[in-house]
Amino acid sequence: MACSFPLNLNQGKKVKILLIDDEEQIREVIAVFIRSKGHEVKEAKNGEEGLGVLLTEKEIFDWVLTDFVMPGIDGLEVIRRVKTANPMMRLWLLSGKMDDPLRAEAKALGAERASFKPSCFMELKEVFEKRTDEVPPH
Numbered sequence: 001m002a003c004s005f006p007l008n009l010n011q012g013k014k015v016k017i018l019l020i021d022d023e024e025q026i027r028e029v030i031a032v033f034i035r036s037k038g039h040e041v042k043e044a045k046n047g048e049e050g051l052g053v054l055l056t057e058k059e060i061f062d063w064v065l066t067d068f069v070m071p072g073i074d075g076l077e078v079i080r081r082v083k084t085a086n087p088m089m090r091l092w093l094l095s096g097k098m099d100d101p102l103r104a105e106a107k108a109l110g111a112e113r114a115s116f117k118p119s120c121f122m123e124l125k126e127v128f129e130k131r132t133d134e135v136p137p138h
Contacts, residue, residue: 015039015128016060020050020078021067021094026117030065030094030124037128047073055085067117068095068102076109083110 017034019041021027031041042059044050047070053059064082068075075093082089091113093106098116106114115123 015062017041017063017065018044018050018053018059018061019065020044020047020070020075021065022046022070023067026067033124034128037125039128046070047075047078050078051081054082061089063090063092065092065094068093068106069097076105079106079109079111 019031027043031043034041044053066075066078079091091111093111093114094117096117103114
């Protein structure tokens with residue numbers, strides 16, 4: 001799925017990302033990494049808070065990155081609800097328990113990418129340093 005906005009920092013474009021993860025340290029590390037690439041990140045500590053930002057506060061984001069395992073509303077439900085409200089939203093599921101069935105389910109619900117959390121930094125770097133139309137869905 002191509003996108004109309006470039007993610008290449010050399011072109012001076014910033015991307016706004018909502019990062020949803022209940023693990024504060026992981027959320028912080030990912031947020032700092034993405035900010036270091038020149039993009040804006042808003043953090044939410046769980047699915048309910050993230051959906052509130054998206055659906056109640058009506059903030060506009062280019063990407064939503066969500067953890068899978070969280071108390072209350074999990075990442076798959078976040079994807080389901082976000083895609084219902086905004087079918088064009090770009091979604092990325094991150095999980096420490098990623099396997100092929102979970103990846104397939106996330107993609108069936110509309111996630112563009114699904115990655116194993118500890119090793120996702122190379123993918124994050126690839127996506128947020130290149131134009132999105134150059135990065136094929138994973």
